[in-house]
Amino acid sequence: xxxxxxxxxxxxxxxxxxxxDSNGLCIEVTPAGSRLWRYRYxxxxxxxxxxxxxxxxxxxxDARRLRDxxxxxxxxxxxxxxxxxxRRAAQAERAENTFGALALEWIGSHGAQLAPSTxxxxxxxxxxxxxPTLGDMPLDGIRASDVLAALRRIPAEDGRRLxxxxxxxxxxxxxxxxxxxxxxxxxxxxADLAGALPTPEATHFAAPTEPAPVGELLRAVDSFxxxxxxxxxxxxxxxxxxxxxxxRSMRWADVDFDAAEWRxxxxxxxxxxxxxxxxxxxxxxRELHRLTGSSEFAFPSVRSWKRPISDNTLNxxxxxxxxxxEQITSHGWRAVARTMLDERLGFAPHLIEHQLAHAVxxxxxxxxxxxxxxxxxxxxxxAWADYLDGLKAGGNVVAMRNRKSA
Numbered sequence: 001x002x003x004x005x006x007x008x009x010x011x012x013x014x015x016x017x018x019x020x021d022s023n024g025l026c027i028e029v030t031p032a033g034s035r036l037w038r039y040r041y042x043x044x045x046x047x048x049x050x051x052x053x054x055x056x057x058x059x060x061x062d063a064r065r066l067r068d069x070x071x072x073x074x075x076x077x078x079x080x081x082x083x084x085x086x087r088r089a090a091q092a093e094r095a096e097n098t099f100g101a102l103a104l105e106w107i108g109s110h111g112a113q114l115a116p117s118t119x120x121x122x123x124x125x126x127x128x129x130x131x132p133t134l135g136d137m138p139l140d141g142i143r144a145s146d147v148l149a150a151l152r153r154i155p156a157e158d159g160r161r162l163x164x165x166x167x168x169x170x171x172x173x174x175x176x177x178x179x180x181x182x183x184x185x186x187x188x189x190x191a192d193l194a195g196a197l198p199t200p201e202a203t204h205f206a207a208p209t210e211p212a213p214v215g216e217l218l219r220a221v222d223s224f225x226x227x228x229x230x231x232x233x234x235x236x237x238x239x240x241x242x243x244x245x246x247x248r249s250m251r252w253a254d255v256d257f258d259a260a261e262w263r264x265x266x267x268x269x270x271x272x273x274x275x276x277x278x279x280x281x282x283x284x285x286r287e288l289h290r291l292t293g294s295s296e297f298a299f300p301s302v303r304s305w306k307r308p309i310s311d312n313t314l315n316x317x318x319x320x321x322x323x324x325x326e327q328i329t330s331h332g333w334r335a336v337a338r339t340m341l342d343e344r345l346g347f348a349p350h351l352i353e354h355q356l357a358h359a360v361x362x363x364x365x366x367x368x369x370x371x372x373x374x375x376x377x378x379x380x381x382x383a384w385a386d387y388l389d390g391l392k393a394g395g396n397v398v399a400m401r402n403r404k405s406a
Contacts, residue, residue, distance in 0.1 A: 002027060007055055010035060025067040027055060037063040039070050043079045050080040097184050099142060099175070100135030106178045117245065117311050118267075122171055129153050129168050130175075139176070139185040144192035147172050151197070165197055208328065209339040215391035217328060220321045222392065229299040229309060230317050232288040237314065237330060239281045239385050241337040241356065243267060244315075244330040248308045250298040255285060260378075266357035273357045274371065276378040278385035337384065345387060347380050355380065 002021040010019065012033045018026045028036045037052035052058060052066040070080035103126055111119050133150035134142060150172070151165045172190050179185035208214050221234045237247055246267055254264045260282055262275040277285070285298065292298060295305040302309075314330035334356060341347045355377050 002060060004060055007035070007060060021060075021064070023067060023071065025052075025063060037066070039067050039080065041070070041074055041080065043074065048079065048081060050084060097139050098135065099137050099139060100131050102139060102179045102184060103130065103135075103175050106175045109178075125164075125168050125171055130172055134172070139179050142176070142189055144189045144196075147190050147193060148196060162197065169193055169197065208332075209336060209343075211340075211344070211391050213327075214336060214340070214388075215394055217323065218388060218392040219394075220323070224317060224321060226317065226320075227302050228288065228291050229302070230313055232284050233299045233309065233314055234317055236281060236284050238333045238336065238388055239278055239284070239381075240275050241333045242275060243334070243357070245311070246357075247330075248299050248311070248313065250308075251296055252289065252293060252298055253296070255298065257282065257286065269357060271357075274374065274377075275355070276374065276381045278382045280385040280389065281381075340387075341380065341384060345380075345383060347383075348376075351376055351380055 002019060006019070007027065010027065010029050012029055012031050014031060016028060016030050018028045018038065020026045024040045026038050026040065028038050030036070035055040037055060037058055039050045039052055041048055041050070050070055052063055052070070055063070058066070070083075073080050073083045107119070107123060107126070130150050133153060134146060137146065147169065151168055154161050154164050154168060169190060173188060176185060176188040176190050180188055208217060218238065221238070224231050224234055233247060237244075240247065240262065243266075246264060250262065250264070255262050255277075260277045262277055264273060264275075265271065266273040288298060292300055292305070297305070297308040299309045301307050315325075318328055318330065319325075338352055338356060341352045342349055351373055354372060
């Protein structure tokens with residue numbers, strides 16, 4: 001029988017040797033000085049040996065307990081080595097089926113489909129709010145209350161805690177749906193949080209919607225002097241009223257000068273979208289193409305033409321022109337167009353919404369495709385550009401009525 005005193009006195013020799021304890025347990029000493037617990041047994045008539053750990057990390061008492069467990073496994077008709085392998089495989093599977101492992105896999109498989117700024121934001125939400133609470137949890141052990149606990153980690157920053165909580169919850173839901181789809185999770189517990197968070201109050205991007213201030217803003221934009229790509233983007237933004245991220249990422253390959261169209265995939269809906277280009281928009285793009293046509297992007301960064309201008313470039317340019325965030329943001333042109341196309345020019349709301357790349361549906365509930373009402377939208381975009389020219393000139397622009405397009 002071994003004792004702790006004997007174990008501590010064991011010294012390495014030129015060859016491996018073993019000292020027996022009882023019932024098949026022994027300690028194996030290697031020339032390198034390792035002391036390994038072994039359990040020797042016979043299974044189906046063949047001699048075999050299982051490793052139970054290393055002394056002193058596994059004490060004598062623990063080694064005897066592990067030996068007894070192995071003997072019970074053997075008595076039940078299972079090889080202790082096979083049982084140990086099965087346990088390790090199960091542990092490895094559980095490690096792969098944690099929320100953290102799934103989240104990293106989801107980021108890896110979906111990251112290429114996200115805009116760099118979106119990917120950066122979602123990775124930040126993961127690291128700050130979801131992984132500290134849910135990261136090590138097995139997928140099938142996660143409950144709605146666990147996700148809610150993660151949402152409560154979000155600090156009250158700038159009064160946007162509720163909005164952030166909705167974003168984080170949505171991200172957790174996308175990850176868990178991926179887990180269900182790939183067979184790692186039985187269900188998505190985030191769905192149980194429907195209604196658990198109050199709906200945040202709607203916020204609107206700053207934008208003028210009266211003719212006089214819009215004309216003043218357009219004249220200021222025309223006076224901007226700086227990097228050509230930024231100057232062109234500032235002038236094009238009110239004419240196409242795309243989302244700022246879509247505009248700044250415009251690729252020359254997506255612009256068809258002959259068809260007078262810009263085609264791309266809308267970021268919010270993930271569907272193909274067409275922007276008919278007015279004569280004024282085409283003039284801006286043709287002039288810009290002479291300068292940046294060798295880049296993939298219409299509005300390349302001044303630092304590297306391999307990427308577009310940054311998220312905040314257009315807003316910073318508006319600040320340079322003297323406009324505050326309460327007066328206008330680059331996203332605000334969408335609100336300007338939505339309001340004035342309806343109230344001043346009288347175009348049908350569904351045409352406006354479709355041109356804004358919103359998820360518009362027909363009376364039967366079917367989603368409009370990208371070519372829906374394209375002739376009417378061409379007329380609308382040209383009328384809009386002409387109207388803005390009139391506002392910029394400071395004239396008394398007479399509103400047109402186009403309700404027949406409804």
